[in-house]
Amino acid sequence: MQIELGGTRSQGMRDVVHLDGREEVRKKKKKIKPHEDDIDLATTLVAASFYRRLRCIDYVSDYVPPSPSEFKKLQESQRWLEVLTSPVMLSTLGNGKIVRGFAGIPSKGPVLFVGYHMLLGLELGPLSHVLLYPGGVREALHRKGEEYKLFWPKQSEFVRMASRFGAKIIPFGTVGEDDICQLLLDYDDQMQIPYLKALTEEITAEVATLRTDSEGEVANQDFYLPAVSPKLPGRFYFLFGKPIETEGRKQELRSRDKAHELYLEVKSEVEKCLTYLKEKRESDPYRSIVSRTVYQATHGFESEVPTFEL
Numbered sequence: 001m002q003i004e005l006g007g008t009r010s011q012g013m014r015d016v017v018h019l020d021g022r023e024e025v026r027k028k029k030k031k032i033k034p035h036e037d038d039i040d041l042a043t044t045l046v047a048a049s050f051y052r053r054l055r056c057i058d059y060v061s062d063y064v065p066p067s068p069s070e071f072k073k074l075q076e077s078q079r080w081l082e083v084l085t086s087p088v089m090l091s092t093l094g095n096g097k098i099v100r101g102f103a104g105i106p107s108k109g110p111v112l113f114v115g116y117h118m119l120l121g122l123e124l125g126p127l128s129h130v131l132l133y134p135g136g137v138r139e140a141l142h143r144k145g146e147e148y149k150l151f152w153p154k155q156s157e158f159v160r161m162a163s164r165f166g167a168k169i170i171p172f173g174t175v176g177e178d179d180i181c182q183l184l185l186d187y188d189d190q191m192q193i194p195y196l197k198a199l200t201e202e203i204t205a206e207v208a209t210l211r212t213d214s215e216g217e218v219a220n221q222d223f224y225l226p227a228v229s230p231k232l233p234g235r236f237y238f239l240f241g242k243p244i245e246t247e248g249r250k251q252e253l254r255s256r257d258k259a260h261e262l263y264l265e266v267k268s269e270v271e272k273c274l275t276y277l278k279e280k281r282e283s284d285p286y287r288s289i290v291s292r293t294v295y296q297a298t299h300g301f302e303s304e305v306p307t308f309e310l
Contacts, residue, residue, distance in 0.1 A: 084180075084233040084289065085176060085180065085233055085234070085235055085236040086235055086236075086286070086289075086292050086305050087235070087236040087237070087238060088100070088235065088236070088237045088238065088284075088307045089101060089102065089238050089240075090237070090238060090239045090240065090310070091103060091104030091105050091239075091240040092104045092239070092240060092241050092242040092243075093242075094242065094243070096242060098239070098276075098310050099310065100307070100310065102240070104240060104242070104243070105170065105240055105243075106168050106170075106243055109167070109168075110165050110166065110167040110168070111167060111168050111170060111243075112132060112158065112162050112167045112168070112169050112170065113131045113132065113170050113172055113240070114131075114132045114133075114134065114158065114169055114170070114171055114172070114266055114270065115131065115132075115133065115171060115172035115173060115174065115270055115273075116133075116135065116139065116148065116150060116172075116173050116174055116270055116273075116274060117133040117135050117136070117139040117140040118140070118174055118176070118177040132158055134150075134152040134153060134157060134158070134267075135150055135151040135152055136151075136221065137221040137223065138151040138221055139151045141187065141222075141223070141224060141226060142186075143183075143186040143187055143188055144183050144186045144188075147177060147178050148173075148175065148274045148278065150267060150270065150271060152267055156256075156259045156260045156262070156263030157263075158263075159246070159253055159259040159260075159262050159263050159266075160253050160254065160259050162246045163246040163247075163249050163250045163252075163253040163259075164250060166246060166247035166248070166250070167246055167247075168243040168244065168245055168246070168247075169243070169244040169246060169262075169266055170240050170241060170243050170244070171240075171241040171244070171266050171267075171269035171270045171273060172238060172239060172240045172241060172270065172273055173238070173239050173241075173270055173271075173272075173273025173274035173275075173276070173277055174236065174237065174238045174239075174274075174277075175236070175237045175274060175277040175278055175281060176234060176235055176236035176237055176281075178234075179231060179233070179234020179235060179287070180230070180231060180233055180234060180236075181228040181229060181230050181231055182228060182229050182231060183226055183227075183228055184226075184227045184228060184229055185226065185227035186226055187200075187222065187224050187226075189227075190224055190227075196224075199224075200222055200223065200224040201222075203223045203224070204221075204222045204223045204224075207223050232288070232289060232290070233289040234287055234288065234289070235281070235284065235286070235287050235288075235289075235292070235307075237277040237280075237281055237307075238277075239273040239276060239277050240273075241269045241270070241272070241273050242269075244262070244265065244266065244269075246262075280308045281308065283308045283309070284307050284308040285306075285308075286305050286306060286307060292305045
């Protein structure tokens, strides 16, 4: 079954249903308000995988980018985090030069962003792209002292998929979680408390298990809620590395060895991005929210706050 959505939401939804090669067109009689009770029907249908090309959902070919209204709604919901952390966005040009902004990110896709997952996924507020985190839950729910450490699987999971579509791989690093909150009780601490241990085991049992064939730390995907205490907000820093081309390398990357080489290259670039940001933020005079507030009070609250010299 395939459902194609068309028309404006205020005029009602039109769907085309394909069944056994036949096409039946139905016109819904009831008009649908754009956000009746804050529910968007079209968004719900896409999220529930009713919109697909074949009988089974293909998460790559059936992906539908967010509409402008959905994108705006997401940005507005995360606006508070952007105000608190004043993210510094950096990208890398083809010649290796690092610049402020997104000039180094290709305007045409397909593009695959691969990077580090901060504690509790805090970086997902400023970022509104489709992202890949090889470190998964283990990286996002890391322990004390594991900030900015990658927990990637040994296998090169995404390289051959990227080459299949000729996608540009953009490694990126993001720094700032340790300037936002302090981890008080991590997984190891909670496993020493009977009630929290039982709660973690209960939650983990209810969540679908992924990467069952993985080994090592990345396979340790127990779901727990870290106990954290907030800090006077610092700043988030993002660095998107130089794009890595896979177009025209489909045959080459069918080789496990070649795919693994590229996988290690991407991982190394992510680590370099993290190292660069951790070092450079030390010289940012506006790393503290206090200094940023003073600057914006003087120059206007919509002004872009400076950062370290590139």
